[in-house]
Amino acid sequence: MTDTFCNPPVVAIVGTGNVATHLCNALGDQVTLHRVDPHSFDGMPDHADIVILSVKDNVIDQVAENIPKVFDIIAHTSGSVSIDILSKYGTDYGVFYPLQTFTKDVPLIYAEIPFLIEGNSQKTQETLFRLAKKISGDVRFADSASRKTLHLASVFACNFSNCLIGIADRILRGKDMDYQILLPLLRQTISKLQHVSPIEAQTGPAVRKDFLVINAHIKMLEQSGHDDWAEIYELITNQIISNEL
Amino acid sequence: MTDTFCNPPVVAIVGTGNVATHLCNALGDQVTLHRVDPHSFDGMPDHADIVILSVKDNVIDQVAENIPKVFDIIAHTSGSVSIDILSKYGTDYGVFYPLQTFTKDVPLIYAEIPFLIEGNSQKTQETLFRLAKKISGDVRFADSASRKTLHLASVFACNFSNCLIGIADRILRGKDMDYQILLPLLRQTISKLQHVSPIEAQTGPAVRKDFLVINAHIKMLEQSGHDDWAEIYELITNQIISNEL
Numbered sequence: 330m331t332d333t334f335c336n337p338p339v340v341a342i343v344g345t346g347n348v349a350t351h352l353c354n355a356l357g358d359q360v361t362l363h364r365v366d367p368h369s370f371d372g373m374p375d376h377a378d379i380v381i382l383s384v385k386d387n388v389i390d391q392v393a394e395n396i397p398k399v400f401d402i403i404a405h406t407s408g409s410v411s412i413d414i415l416s417k418y419g420t421d422y423g424v425f426y427p428l429q430t431f432t433k434d435v436p437l438i439y440a441e442i443p444f445l446i447e448g449n450s451q452k453t454q455e456t457l458f459r460l461a462k463k464i465s466g467d468v469r470f471a472d473s474a475s476r477k478t479l480h481l482a483s484v485f486a487c488n489f490s491n492c493l494i495g496i497a498d499r500i501l502r503g504k505d506m507d508y509q510i511l512l513p514l515l516r517q518t519i520s521k522l523q524h525v526s527p528i529e530a531q532t533g534p535a536v537r538k539d540f541l542v543i544n545a546h547i548k549m550l551e552q553s554g555h556d557d558w559a560e561i562y563e564l565i566t567n568q569i570i571s572n573e574l
Numbered sequence: 575m576t577d578t579f580c581n582p583p584v585v586a587i588v589g590t591g592n593v594a595t596h597l598c599n600a601l602g603d604q605v606t607l608h609r610v611d612p613h614s615f616d617g618m619p620d621h622a623d624i625v626i627l628s629v630k631d632n633v634i635d636q637v638a639e640n641i642p643k644v645f646d647i648i649a650h651t652s653g654s655v656s657i658d659i660l661s662k663y664g665t666d667y668g669v670f671y672p673l674q675t676f677t678k679d680v681p682l683i684y685a686e687i688p689f690l691i692e693g694n695s696q697k698t699q700e701t702l703f704r705l706a707k708k709i710s711g712d713v714r715f716a717d718s719a720s721r722k723t724l725h726l727a728s729v730f731a732c733n734f735s736n737c738l739i740g741i742a743d744r745i746l747r748g749k750d751m752d753y754q755i756l757l758p759l760l761r762q763t764i765s766k767l768q769h770v771s772p773i774e775a776q777t778g779p780a781v782r783k784d785f786l787v788i789n790a791h792i793k794m795l796e797q798s799g800h801d802d803w804a805e806i807y808e809l810i811t812n813q814i815i816s817n818e819l
Binding site for chain 2: 386387409428429430432434435437438441442443467474475477478479480481482483484485486487488489490491492493494495496497498500501503504506508509510511512513514515516517518519520521522523524525526527528530531532533534535536539541542545546549550557558560561562564565567568569571572
C-alpha cells in the first residue's frame with residue numbers, strides 16, 4: 330500500500346461512541362491522531378487535515394456547525410445521511426463510511442471492513458480514499474444514493490437476521506436451550522455464501538414446499554401465543570416460495 | 575474420547591443426499607461403513623449394528639418399511655419427524671439428528687456440529703450417543719418435542735436469515751453491488767453472538783427508534799415496487815421495537 334500523503338496527516342476523530350473508538354484503534358499508528366469531544370471540542374488540534382464526525386445521525390448537523398473551523402476536510406461516518414449535510418460547513422467535505430457493526434470490546438479485523446467513500450470534489454474523495462486504505466483492503470467510492478441502498482441492504486441482512494436469531498433464542502428457552510446451539514449452523518450459513526448465492530444456498534421447509542412442516546410450525550407458534558412470530562414466519566416463507574417461481 | 579464399542583460397529587447409511595454423504599465422510603474411518611441405496615438397498619450388509627436412514631422426511635416411513643430387517647438399531651436423521659415413525663420397524667430405534675445445513679462440496683467442521691440424539695430405550699440412546707461422539711464434541715439428548723422446537727428455531731435463525739440476505743442481494747443489484755460486500759459484516763454479526771446475546775447485540779435504526787431512517791427505508795422499498803419487502807421491513811422493525819419495551 331503506497332502512502333501518498335507527504336507527511337502523516339493530522340486527523341481529528343470527533344465522537345465518544347463505538348465507531349469513533351474503533352476508528353481511533355485502526356488509525357492510531359498511521360496518522361497524527363486527535364480524539365475530540367463532540368460537546369466541548371476538547372482535544373481539537375490547532376489544525377487538522379481531516380476531521381471525521383463519528384456521532385449520531387441526528388446530531389451531525391449541530392456538531393458540524395459548532396466545531397472550530399480549523400480543518401481542510403470534514404467528513405461524517407453515517408450510512409444513511411447525505412454528503413450534502415456538510416456543504417455549509419466546509420469547502421471540502423465528504424463521507425467516510427465503514428460498513429460494519431461496532432460493539433465495544435468485540436474485536437474486529439479492520440483490514441476486511443469495506444469502506445464507502447464520497448467527496449464533494451475529486452481531490453477530497455481521493456484524500457479520504459487514501460485514509461481508508463490505511464485501514465482496509467476494501468475501499469470503494471459510492472455516492473449518497475448507493476450508500477443509502479447499501480445501508481438498507483445491511484439492515485435486512487444483519488439487523489433483521491439478528492432479530493430472527495433473537496426469536497430463535499426465545500423459542501429455544503421454552504425448552505431449556507438457547508441460541509448458542511445454533512452458532513455452528515449460523516457460521517456455516519454465512520460461510521456457504523462465499524461459494525454460492527443466497528438463492529442457491531436456500532434450504533429449509535419453505536424452499537422444499539414442505540407444507541406439512543410449514544403448517545406444523547405455524548401451529549406451534551400460534552399455540553405459544555406468538556401470533557407476531559407466526560406472521561413473520563408466514564411472510565418470509567411466502568417470500569422464499571415466490572423466489573422459486 | 576473413550577470408545578465403548580467392543581469392535582468398530584457396522585453402520586449402514588441409507589440415502590443418496592448431502593446429509594448421507596457428509597455422514598459417510600465423517601464416520602468413514604471410525605466404523606465399518608456401508609452406503610446403501612434407498613430404492614434398491616444395494617450395498618446393504620448381511621448384518622448392521624446401526625442403520626441410519628438419511629432420506630427425505632416424507633419417505634422415511636416407506637424406506638423403513640422396505641429395508642431388509644438385518645439391523646439391531648434403526649434411526650433417522652430428521653429434525654422434524656417424531657421417533658415414533660420407526661416403532662413399527664424395529665425393537666430398537668431412535669433419532670440421529672445433526673444440526674447443520676449440508677451443501678454438496680461445501681466443507682464442514684464435523685467436530686462442531688451439534689448432534690441431537692433420541693432412543694426408544696436407554697441402551698439405544700447410549701449407543702447412538704457414542705456413535706455421534708465419534709463425529710462431534712457436542713452431542714445431546716433431546717426428545718422429539720425439543721428437536722422439533724430446535725428445528726423451528728433453526729428455520730428462523732438460518733433459513734429465514736438467508737432469505738433476508740437474498741433480499742439484500744436483490745436490493746444491491748439495483749446499484750451494481752451484490753451481497754458479497756456484506757459478508758464481513760455478516761461474519762461479525764454472528765461472531766458477536768459468542769460474546770453477547772442477540773437482544774444485546776441488536777443494532778440498526780429500529781433499536782435506535784430512528785423513525786426518520788425507518789420511514790425513508792420503507793419509502794425506498796415501496797418506490798422500488800416491492801411492497802412485500804416493505805411489509806417484512808415493517809414487521810421485523812416492529813418486533814425489534816417491541817423487544818425493547
